[in-house]
Amino acid sequence: MQADYATHRLPLARPFAISRGTRTEIEVVRVTISDGAHQGIGEATPTPRYEQTTEVVVADLERVLPTLRQGLERGSFDRDELARLLPAGVARNAIDCALWSLEAQKRGVGLETLIAEALGEAPLPQRPIDTVQTIGIATAQAMAEAARAEWEKGARLLKVKLDGEQIEARMRAIRQAVPQARLVVDANEAFPRQGLEQCLRLLAELGVEMVEQPLPAGEDAALDEFRHPLPVCADESCHTREDLPALARRYEMVNIKLDKCGGLSEGIAMLAQARALDLKVMVGCMLGSSTAMRAALPLAARATLVDLDGPTWLANDPDPRPLRFAAGTLDDG
Known part of the structure; x- marks a missing residue:
């Protein structure tokens, strides 16, 4: 060996x-x-x-x-x-x-057969999976142009990266550029705690479907202070199955990333635990090649939301059999 x-x-x-x-x-x-x-x-x-x-x-x-x-x-x-x-x-x-x-x-x-066995389920048929396409932080105009470009390439679900600045200006510009797109927002722990409820209400009014990790990990208790106007997803606060019971009191969704949890074995356990706690599941990724994304596909096929667009950011995907990304989907056919 x-x-x-x-x-x-x-x-x-x-x-x-x-x-x-x-x-x-x-x-x-x-x-x-x-x-x-x-x-x-x-x-x-x-x-x-x-x-x-x-x-x-x-x-x-x-x-x-x-x-x-x-x-x-x-x-x-x-x-x-x-x-x-x-x-x-x-x-x-x-x-x-x-x-x-x-x-x-x-x-x-295939991996699907093994993961289905581990979950005690029948294997799912292979099909293209809808994935978000990420819009990185830039000026409001540049982000709106990037969103429009992705829409014109066929992406219908866009994940908008934000920090604590120009939230309203950026989101209004994007919504104007792609009025029919489905939008989710990822704050990567950067939203200010003061005014958070109003910020989430604004996002909900603009048709945003979910916001990911608005506050720094460890400050999740602030999410108890008001009724969420849209689903909130734990990312940086969510690593392994041991985190999920506490998160279930404050979040509606959790992001399972293999690099955080330690691989498919823990990812399978997290999926089962999330289901038991009535938490919706997002399957996400760090930037990486199709090799890394392919490992997560069986979990992604069972998730509410999928963010596996990492290879689309690479100048060249080194995987000898790269996944196919087209019109907002990924396929391993």
């Missing part, structure tokens, strides 16, 4: 601006596990917001991969053991997804 990793820098086709800053490239980590006849690959994106820099992720992999190789050789290593060795996060995600990928290859089935 072989288990190795590599890091890769991927330039973006255009700057990606959110409330925490602007990126022109990303660095991803890929783990490859092979038994000689079959190969599983997992990709994850280091994220400084969660103290998961590339250096931290590489150190975690260097520490765990020798144990992984030995366990796989003995046939005694499984995904539960991985969860005991690594906390939720990027390194665990890369290994966990590689293990799921390897199992699918060995059994000659």
